[in-house]
Amino acid sequence: MQDFAKAVRATTEELRGLFPATPLQWNPHLSEKFQAEIWLKREDLTPVRSYKLRGAFNAMRKMRVRDPGQQHFVCASAGNHAQGMAYACRHFGVRGTIFMPVTTPQQKIDKTRTFGGASVTIELTGDYFDQTLAAAQAFCRAEGAHFLAPFDDPDVIEGQASVAAEILEQLGRAPDMVVLPVGGGGLASGVTRLLREEAPEVQFRFVEPLGGASLKAALEQGGPVKLNKVNSFVDGAAVAKLGDLTWRHLDWVRPAQVHLAPEDRVCITMLEMLNVEGIVLEPAGALSVDALPELASEIRGKMVVCVTSGGNFDFERLPEVKERAQRHAGLKKYFILRMPQRPGALREFLSMLGPEDDISRFEYLKKSARNFGSVLIGIETKKAENFAMFTGRMDAADFAYRDITHDEALAEFLI
Incomplete structure (x- = not known):
């Protein structure tokens, strides 16, 4: 058992020739929000802006020792x-x-x-x-050549465990809880193995994207299974099947310890961290922070470390992130409106908008009948409850409409 911890610390020392330990930062905003002592392990600040460098470096280093000719x-x-x-x-x-x-x-x-x-x-x-x-x-x-696996490799897992070694050294003690994102399971395997050996009192919570819950599926089925469909938005953690080796490291996890993060909700967390803290996180990098509201009652008064696993975010995606966040928060909706083709109909519709409502999109789709036309309309507002008043006014005026905000099939083609 101690051989793993010894190897991890040797790896951690070797990593210092590549980059310094990533910061472990107390976050006053999240700490006040959740009445806990929240620390962020900033893996988004490695030279490649993710923890993946650790495992790749260690696997390559060890392979070159075993086979210098490779x-x-x-x-x-x-x-x-x-x-x-x-x-x-x-x-x-x-x-x-x-x-x-x-x-x-x-x-x-x-x-x-x-x-x-x-x-x-x-x-x-x-x-x-x-x-x-x-x-x-x-x-x-x-x-x-040598194939360097992304997570299902003992040397990769050992490399990722250096995250845990740094946490213990930087805190000077074990935290009460560590919150980890899960994709293929390499990071979670390494971090939990080291901490379970050296600080068995630490609790763990795991966060997967809702559209890529491979650990949850493995726990339910008693082993890794390939998901039929994966939502690729949280691309750093959207893995169709947990690794066989990482499963052997994580088969002790209870389903209740695994939290699923809806992709659109992750966007809210990304924007909050960017706007409030100035921290750029990719979707997978925001998973551990995204789970904090669900953990609020458990973590109050405790020391919690969230591993922010990556910050490789392309700012060309920012409009999409904002859009998804607004829709999840109920601040933006899309409707197909059956607009009467008569003078004054558009003016009548516009009068139904409240003072905090804004039209973000207006597009005639087609004339579905001689006297009516179909309109795609997007509306933003400042408070989610404003939509109930808006649709109430449309109902009272007998305007026919359909809310397609969460209709995946129609949204894919029209929005």
Whole structure:
């Protein structure tokens, strides 16, 4: 048991040659809000803006000890793991081939290339990640290279456990609770294993995106299962299947310890952290903070560490994040309105808007009958309860409408 802790501390020392320990920051805003002592472990402040560098570095370091002749590493990733491996390849002066889906945003491709420099080659292949992964593994076998897994690898897990080693050193004691995001389970496996050995009194809570709850599914089924559908918005944690190795590290978790974060609610948390704290978090990086309202009664008066796992956020996505946050908070809705085709109808409709209501979108879709036309209308307001008054006025005036705000099929085509 102590061998793992010893290895993790050796890894942590090795990491100091790559970057300093990430800050563990007391957050007064969250602490006051939840009447607790809230600390943020800022993994969004590593050189690649995520904790993934730790595992990639450690796996590469150990492989080079076991097989000094191995100079070629391969991975499949469209995000943080790719950037972590690229950085490690440049550090060790080894060759890296990174397979990414053709659909990967150019910003992520460029960042990966920047971190890896001449050490890294990027191969774009496959429309979906499964196709990319298959291509990477086939290439790896043909080239005799080493495949660097994103989470289901003991050396990767050991590397991620350095987060826990730093927390204990920086706090000088064990916290009452650690809140962890979960994707494939590498970070959660490493952090919990070290803390359960060295500070068994620590409680754990785990947060998954609602549309990618692979740990929850594994706990319900008694082992890893592949989700039929994954919502990719929280891309850093939207994993279809928990790892087999990470499952063996996490099979002790109780379902009640796992919290599911709706993707749109995560957007509210991201905006709050940006606007109030000036902290840029990617969706997966905000998961641990997003769960705090659900944990409010449990954490009052306690010391809690939330691991903010990444900050690789493309600001071109900010309008989407704001939109999703408003819709989740009930501050923005979309309607299809059956507008009478007569003089004064539009003026009559506009008179139904309250003083805090704003039209954000107005688009004629088609004439559905000689005397009526269909209109897509988006409305923003300052208080969610204003919509009840607005729809009440439409009902009283016999305006026919349909709220499509949460209709996924229609929203996908019309909004």
